[in-house]
Amino acid sequence: MAGYRDLVRTPGVLRIIAAQLTARFPNGMTSLVILLHVEGITGSYGAAGTVLAAASIGQALAGPVTSRLMGRFGMRRVIALTTLVCAAALTAMAFWIAPLYVYIVLGFIAGLTTPPIVAAARTIYPKLVTSRQLTALYSLDASLQEIIWIIAPVLITVTATQFGTTQGLMLVVVILIGGCSWFVLSPEVGRVRIPPSKRAFGKVLSRPPVLLAAIIGFLFIGSFAAVEASVVATFNHEGLDAGIVLAVFSIGSLIGGFAFGHLPMGPWAMARRLTVVAIGLALASLWLNVWWISVTLFAAGIGIAPALAVGSAITTASVKFSDTAEAFGWTGTGQLIGAAVGSAVAGFLIDITGGPAAGYWAATALCALALVVAVVFVRSMPDLRVRGAAPLPDTDVIRTVTP
Structure with missing residues (x-):
């Protein structure tokens, strides 16, 4: 824990972490409140799901593009503009009673x-701390983000059910604008300038560690989405059980990140951490009892934040600083697609088998596939125990000839 104490004492680290977590807080609220809002208006969960799918597609398409644009126009301009447009779309959805296609368009926007x-945040991190501290900082970031998934769904559910879905959407808008404003106005954001990338768009995926991070993220996050679908199917009529179990899952990740996330990251680090998650998910499918599932998912959660930290670290360490934002955009897109696929696969299996156990099997299989990828391509994983996770320099060595 000494490494974490040194981190939080570093000027600017706490401010950036707090600001970016606040700005990302709506991520744990938006999908749920859109689902409740559109279903309340149309009376159809299918219609609400279509709007959510449009929003997910838009987010997946935009990730690498808006991230790369930060190198051309600056982080503050891109984040400020996207915040305003996103807030306007959510506000229109909140107050405009319209046909379904309008909500689909607004969700996509x-x-x-x-x-x-x-x-943006993970591009700034290498400029705040030393290369040796970066792995611990990514672990701290991955751990603290679990707070979003513990608190945000509860907050938005209470708001939407007690005060209305319109008020819920406006709460999202207020937090979005407030959090993004805090982040944009932070001095550290103004001091960091991302050089325009000289590589073609998408070329960053030619770096094996970045491609591996995107593929593993696709499978890994897909397994979480399958777990969520399975837990909801297991405790659909059991009051707060589903929410409690998912909160325990996140708490396990939070504790695991603090306890083990700062450990040195060698080529096998990802595989070891994925193994913990895969075993926990496999055990969860054996007995569909609230206590058993809570214990096994807590155990699985211990490996989540540390594994996500490895993904962030190998991404940063494998590209030039000018390419870090786009690289994280691609890995984020992989995770978004994985979440959609994981939910769909688990839901389909639960329906055709008539029981939630199949959803846990799907989650285990997706995580196991991520583990297989990490093991098979372990030689492509950088060893960060010596050089740290700092990005590659953007400047090249100029050779001179002297007479």
Whole structure:
């Protein structure tokens, strides 16, 4: 824990972490409140799901693009503009009683203009701390983000059910504008300038660690989405059980990140951490009892934040600083697609088998596939135990000839 104490004493670190977590807080609220709002208006969960799908597609398409644009126009301009447009789309959705296609368009716009806070924050981190401290900082970031998934769904559910979905959407808008304003106005954001990338768009995926981070993220996050679908199917009529179990899952990740996330990251770090998660998910499918599932998902959660930290670290360490934002945009897109696929696969299996156990099997299989990828391509994983996770320099060595 000494490494974390040194981190929080570093000027600017606490402010950036707090600001970016606040700006990302709506991520744990938006999907749920849109689902409740559109279903309340149309009376159809299918219609609400279509709007959510449009938002997810927009967000997946925009991730690498808006992240790369920060190198051309600056972080403050891109984040400020996307925040305003996203807030306007959500506000229109809140107050405009319209046909379904209008909500689909608004959902797509809201997803397309989701502010690239994650890419911006993780691009700033290498400029705040030393390369040796970066792995611990990514671990701290991955751990603290679990607070969003513990608090945000409860907050928005209470707001939407007690005061109305319109008020819920406006709460999202207020937090979005407030959090993004705090982040944009932070001095550290103004001091860090991302050089325009000289590489073609998408070329960053030619770096094996970045491609691996995107593929593993796709499978790994897909397994979480399958877990969520399975837990909801297991405790659909059991009061608060589903929410409590998912909160325990996140608490396990929070504790795991603090306890183990700062450990040195060698080529096998990802595989070891994924193994913990895969075993926990496999055990969860054996007995669909609230206590058993809580214990096994807590155990699985211990490996989540540390594994996500490895993904962030190998991404940063494998690209030039000018390419870090776009690289994180691609890995984020992989995770978004994984979440959609994981939910769909788990839901389909639960329906055709008539029981939630199949959803846990799907989650285990997706995580196991991520583990296989990490093991098979371990030689492509950088060893960060010596050089740290700092990005590659943007300048090249100029050779001179002397007479």
